[in-house]
Amino acid sequence: METKDLYGVLGLKRDASKDEIRAAYRKLARKHHPDANPDDPASEVKFKEIQNAYETLSNPEKKRQYDAGPTSYFGQGSPTGGQGGTGGFSEFSDLFGGFGGLGDVFGRQQAQSPQKIRGEDVTVSVNLKFRDALEGVTTRVRATVEDQCMDCGGSGAAPGTTMRSCPDCGGRGTYTRDQGFFALSESCRKCGGEGVYIERPCSSCSGSGRVSRARQVTVRIPAGARDGMKVRVPGRGSAGRKGGPNGDLYVVTHVEEHPLFVRRGDDFVVEVPVSFVEATLGAGIEVPKPGGGRVKLKLPAGTEDGRQFKVRGEGSPSARKGGVRGDLIVRVRVVVPKKVTKREREILEALADERDEDVRQALFEGATDR
Incomplete structure (x- = not known):
């Protein structure tokens, strides 16, 4: 069993401070952002690794679990060795993938995971000369999208903080009101039915996890493009929310008329x-x-x-x-x-x-x- 070294992804030592983690993330995120490497598919994979590493290491609780889990699990002895009777896990929470303990698995309802939301599709236009549309052309278009906030890694929470279980609904996302013979279940107003809420929103994105940003996108217009045709560029629309996938970019072609044809x-x-x-x-x-x-x-x-x-x-x-x-x-x-x-x-x-x-x-x- 192998795991990715999150410190290695950010180029840090395990004793790196919070400020060092944040500085390393910002530097690498700018370097490997897909907009800065439009012709390199591997940059998007690297960018996601960097985001995942920062999301874990910038959160004190997740960082504590990560620092404890891999060391205990991949340290001396086998996974089934005699370390506290848990097969090498430093504590019972590691065995259940980061749950707080037995109480989180048995007897107490967990805060529901936020539903992943796909990013919005974005549509832009491009003007083409008659011959470019006829023969095909590679061009760059400018699109304004909602991009993932680099300060909070898209979580919406201020760096170094995390979402908390909603105190009004106990993390269930709903609460029940008795109506005589009936019980009416309603979405929690405080958390919007998600079971969690952001106590300290990120100042850069106001808690949304996204910021508006103009980007240049390279797009290949196929030979024979017609006026009003849509060319789809997968994954280059607005960023998803709560870990959801990006939307798509659609480029609408406007072809100049020819005086003869x-x-x-x-x-x-x-x-x-x-x-x-x-x-x-x-x-x-x-x-x-x-x-x-x-x-x-x-x-x-x-x-x-x-x-x-x-x-x-x-x-x-x-x-x-x-x-x-x-x-x-x-x-x-x-x-x-x-x-x-x-x-x-x-x-x-x-x-x-x-x-x-x-x-x-x-x-x-x-x-x-x-």
């Missing part, structure tokens, strides 16, 4: 002008792509204004489908010349005489048939 799902739509001659005779044209560069497109003869062509795989990567790309939708706009030369007019008039067609005949026939 309009997004439709994972597809992009672009309007491409073609000349009257190209539309009539057919032609091979080049079309711009959203990410830069060009793609060739074959127009058939007789292409009408507004006709759409699909260029597969030239749209946006899908942020939800593993990068599968959408399509580029090309919408043709036939450009009619506003001015023509004398020679061009003669050619067009000759074409009109040659074709001698009435393109509106079907229109009027349809109108009179109804």
Whole structure:
């Protein structure tokens, strides 16, 4: 059986004073705080070890139990050796994991453990350029969160003190009132139903265990991010209370509009002008792509204004489908010349005489048939 040396975690000797414990904690907490090491997952594990060590060693009663327990248990002899008949524990409280004695286990109701509360989720926005959203980008966002108070380690109690069993409810969190044939159970007003209360609140956080703090968080925006998409960053929201887990950070993307490309799902739509001659005779044209560069497109003869062509795989990567790309939708706009030369007019008039067609005949026939 092994245990973590809490003094070693803080880099201290076992005879360290209260001020030395606090100073070591603050120094190491700043060094290993996740905000100071955004790209190092191990820093969060180290930070929690430091917090756990400080929570125990800054509390006189917990420190006394820790100093007595590991020494007796891991000292001379085996755990089942003959030291007071308790298998090496210095006192019966060690055997029951820190209870005050038999009275706490049998016969007297313990103060209930405070319910762990998950931290709140935090939502922030980030503005993205069109190309950054298309290709993906790693950026930093500023988020204001409720972070764990470094002075009290999140307990809410002044350094060197601890929570106490509520005197009004005896640590039960509730009290009972007789109502004739009924007994009404209500939450204790003094402790809010938690069974414990803070006698001396921490001056830094006013007993809440948390302080408001602005932090810079690195977030990876996936390729193909859409306007209004939420990117979740686990565990980077507000700190939990009473030992609860942190909330999450949600980053909402706002993508600038492109002057040419309009997004439709994972597809992009672009309007491409073609000349009257190209539309009539057919032609091979080049079309711009959203990410830069060009793609060739074959127009058939007789292409009408507004006709759409699909260029597969030239749209946006899908942020939800593993990068599968959408399509580029090309919408043709036939450009009619506003001015023509004398020679061009003669050619067009000759074409009109040659074709001698009435393109509106079907229109009027349809109108009179109804």
